[in-house]
Amino acid sequence: MNTQIRNHQNKLKAKYKQLIELAYNFRQIDAPLSDIFEYKSIKILNEINRLQFLYVNAPKK
Structure with a gap:
């Protein structure tokens, strides 16, 4: 499970x-497109x- 989360x-x-x-x-060329990419990255x-939280709090075997 942990390896799947990490991958x-x-x-x-x-x-x-x-x-x-x-x-x-795209910041200087096309500002709206840059905003879309930034939104998707956020x-x-x-x-x-969220995955980091799952990985840290996953039960250890």
Whole structure:
């Protein structure tokens, strides 16, 4: 279970980094698109934090 949580968290972190980079790159070119990427990255960061809570509070075997 813990490895599944950790693997999913790592995939989300990669997606988060990609979206943050896109948001930064579009900041001067297309501000609304940059805001959309930033919003999506915040949603993913929230999911990462929830998974971190599950991982830390998971029962140890």
